[in-house]
Amino acid sequence: MTTVYAPDFKPGEAQFLSTTFPQYQKNLGTNFPVEGLAFDAAADEAAFWSFDAISYGSGNLTLDIEWYADTASSGAVVWEAAIACITSNTDTQDVETKAFATAQSTTTSHLGTTGQRVHRSTITVSNLDSIAARDDVWLRIKRLGSNGSDTMTGDVILIRATISYSDT
């Protein structure tokens, strides 16, 4: 059994709907630029990526979201994720009206100590929409800024996300 990692979901490759989407940013750090998606604190903004479920075997997906708080050093952020899967040549679903499976969420507290430190939030994606190997998969990552458990002020900046799963 091997853990397969899909290619990183990078901020510059994200897609968005017409409203409630995070702002793409390239922050010029002291030594290197930091690319990110800035999710507003007071709204539920979403970003989308797609990938090929290469070598998917079975079981839940593990989604790791790397992020940092733009200004906060306390409080918690609520992340939500959902997938939508289509088996080409088999599924008759219209791709442009395909719905996501039920979302999953996680709440992560700021670790404090240092501003703009990088955190990792992990979501176990258990609503798999009948995913199969080589499926076309759409991933939605959302910050639930309107959720009462999301107490972190200011933007939360996503710098990378990764999905992994078992090949057996």
Add this chain to the structure above:
Amino acid sequence: MALDATNRFRTFAQFMRDQTSFITGLTKPDLTAAIAATDDWCDANQTSFNNALPAAAKAMPLAFKSLLLAYVVMRRAGVLHAREDG
């Protein structure tokens, strides 16, 4: 009259977007409570503020008086930039 829930929320949301340097040590509940308290204070002290104004200003509409207070407070906070500042 105090802001309703929608307007308090929008004040809260925009404050976070505009005043990023001030919100580092606050959580959303902290800021929400502060905005509510400020709005309540404005409501409770509206009469005393009005009475403190000279006659000409006292006769102006409520919107003028609100802006008057806002401009003075923003200048005290260092966020009101005047043309004369260069």
